[in-house]
Amino acid sequence: MTQLMPAPTRQAEPTHPHPAxxxxxxxxxxxxxEHGIRRAFVVPGxxxxxxxDGLHDSSIETVVCRHEGGAAYMAEAEGKLGPLPGIAMVTRGPGAANAxxxxxxxWQDSTPMVLFIGLIPLAHRHKEAFQEFDxxxxxxxxxxxxxxxDVAERAQEVVADALFLARAGRPGPVxxxxxxxxxxxxxxxxPQPQLPVADGGMTAHDLDxxxxxxxxxxxxxxxxxxSDWDAQASARLTRWLERHRLPAVAEWRTEGIVPFDSPSYAGPIGYGRPKPTLDVLEECDLLVFVGTLPGDVITNGFLVRQGWERRNFLVSIDPxxxxxxxxxxxxILARPSAFARDLExxxxxxxxxxxEWTARLREQQVAFSALPGLEPGAGRASMATVMAHLVPQLEHDxxxxxxxxEHTNWAHRYFPTRAYPSxxxxxNGSMGYSIPSAVAASLHFPERQVVSIAGDGEFLMNGQELATAAQVGATPLVVLVDNQEYGTIRTHQERRHPGRVSGTQLENPDFAMLARAYGxxxxxxxxxxDVPAAVEEALRLxxxxxxxxxxxxxxxxxxxxY
Incomplete structure (x- = not known):
């Protein structure tokens, strides 16, 4: 009997599994x-x-905004709050225009930000396709x-490069x-590794x-x-200034780098500034700009501190x-963090x-920022009374x-900026920024008290982002200053054409009711x-x-x- 032999086992061919x-x-x-982005501010398209679809299963929080301008402002504010660029995503044509x-x-604030814009298909280019733009x-x-x-395989590289470019050198939008x-x-x-960003620093020659x-x-x-600071750099610079009894002023709309209560803090400087802080630019015999430059706002339209005999040290990472x-x-080619480190x-x-010079400047700032009286006056509500009752009850940070x-001057003068960023x-004087930035700040620092001081005209440009706040659980305290006009333009108008008010007056809705409608x-x-009780109720809520x-x-x- 013939025994059947089992068929030889076929050797498996070596496999080369395709990469994921x-x-x-x-x-x-x-x-x-993978680069640490925590949230993206989007208007879908x-x-x-x-x-x-990729965001659906991602750890990145998708913040659905009501307008592309609001989404872009939120991303820009997130970039200021640091340490990574803010991310906005919008669609083509009208969406891009709004963003x-x-x-x-x-760009003007040197804030790291990346804006992603959906575009038409490649084959539709240059044919005036729906929502096509350059x-x-x-x-x-x-x-x-x-x-x-344009090449799908470069997607990972392009994103990593964008995050790097937004922060490298002078920060800005990509x-x-x-x-x-x-x-x-x-x-x-x-994997696409992160690209390190150079911080610069002081050379031996710089130090000397x-x-x-x-x-x-x-x-x-x-x-x-x-915008290129962090809490450690703020604390280091403050300690060094206080130890050497040296003064510092804050560029327009960037207060809080040297805290409000520091004996070295000499006040804000910029549009609408108190006159003493403008005078000191001419009086001082050495200016050291850190993180900023003597631009038109600081120098009152390139009129102050222009003499070439002046001693001005500029600390900037932008060559x-x-x-x-x-x-x-x-x-000195350095970021504020590297400069503050080396300054020690x-x-x-x-x-x-x-x-004595520092004490004199500090005395001027203390007098300037002293709160108004608590006693309400007659007539309409006053922001002076609001600040008198609100500021003492604010959280420390x-x-x-x-x-x-003009409503922003109440914050410049009285708000106690104690913990960076504050x-x-x-x-760039962009109206409509207050509410979107408050939403971003509340999401970024959910444990902190975020206050937004908004004007009526400004609020009506992006106030709908309060619906976004309600949806994502952001909880800012908004103080809406309603003077029924575009106040800054009215002020300029009265200077140029006194008594001829034109194009600046507003008829406003019931903003409190609108807030309730938004949730x-x-x-x-x-x-x-009414102010004392209203402030108490707002803080209680x-x-x-x-x-x-x-x-x-x-x-x-x-x-x-002022």
Whole structure:
């Protein structure tokens, strides 16, 4: 009998498993996640559905905004709050146009931000397709870089580069275009490491030059500003200034780098500034700008501190010093964090003249920021009374946001900026910034008290983002100053054309009712006698948590903070 032998076992051929794949849209989200991005501010569009789908299972919080301008402002504010760029996502054409205001804000404030814009398919280009626009033509003049993802395989690299470019050198906005067909393509998945950002620092020559300049100055003054700070740099600089009894003023809308209560803090400087802080720019014999430059706002339209004999040290990571005016005695190529670190290597001998100079400037600031009286007056509600009752009850680390208008001066003068960051605003004078930035700040620091001081005209440009606040659980306390006009323009109008008010008057809704309709608490104070109780109620409701609170303050048209 023949025995059947088993068939020989066929040797398995060696396998080469394909690397994991994902769509380019999903890769974009993954790289953002791996680089530490916590949230994205979006207005959805069919042009970038693949990215929205990637966000579905991501740890990144998707904040759905009501307008692309609001989303861009929120991302810009997130970039200011640090340490990573803020992320906004919008669709093509009209969506991109609406987001441009946030890019301009980030450009002028040197804020790291990345704007992703969904685009038409590649095959539809240059055919006047639906919502087609020229992304380079629109954004190239006001962004650090504009990149269109034309090759799907580069998605991961493009995102990492964008996050790096937004922070490298002088920070700013980066725009990334995403053609809708490209982001649907499958690509190989691979890690994309973060690119380190250089901080610069003081060389031995820099240290010697600054030490000698400070040692020979009788009236030195530091000017702090910009968006490129962190809490450690703020604390280091403050300790060093206080130890050497040296003064510092804050650039317009960037208070809180040197805390409000510091004996070295000499007040804000910029538009609407108190006159003494303008005079000291001419009087001081050494200026050290840290994180900012002597631009037109600080120098009152390039009129102050312009002589070439002046001693001005500029501490900036931007080698071009774009935006500066006047003399430059020495340029230190460093971020504020590196400068504050290296500054600790400079020790100065005590000097009574410098101490007296600092004490004098501090005395002026203390007098300027002294709160008004608590007793209400007759007539309409007054912001002076609001601040008198609100400020003493604020949390120690309270943070304020605001946009543009004369109502912002109440924050400049009285708000106690004690814990960096504690003031988030826009140096380009962009109206509509207050509410979106308050939403971003409340999400970024849920444990802190976020106060927004908004004007009526400004609020009506992006106040609908309170619906976003209600949806995502942001809980700012909004003080809405309702003087029924575009106050700043009215002031300029009265100077040029006195008595001829034109195009500046407003008829407003019931803002407290509007706040309740959006899902928050709304309280109104129309008479000054109503203010103390209204402030108490607003603070009580805010402490209960869960919802935003809006205090509607109906004021006289011409009430000024200073």
């Amino acid at each position: 794949t994902e769509t380019a849209g999903h890769a974009i989200v993954r790289v953002l996640e 069919e042009s970038y559905l693949e990215v929205l 441009l205001v946030g890019v301009h804000t980030a 992304v380079d033509g629109w954004f190239a003049a006001g962004a650090k870089s504009v990149v269109t993802l 725009v990334v275009g995403l053609p809708e067909d490209v982001i649907r393509e499958s690509i190989e998945r691979h 030059a600054l030490r000698d300049a400070l040692a020979t100055a009788e009236k030195p003054l530091f000017v702090t500003g910009g 071009t010093l774009r935006g500066r005016s006047g003399a430059v005695s020495h340029h 290597r400079i020790e100065l001998a005590p000097d009574d003249r410098r101490a 309270a943070l304020v946001t605001f946009g543009a208008g 003031m988030v605003s826009c140096g 928050g608490h709304g309280i109104a104070a129309e008479r000054d006698a 805010w402490r209960e948590g869960g919802r935003f609170v809006l205090l509607h303050v109906v004021t006289e048209q011409r009430e000024q903070a």
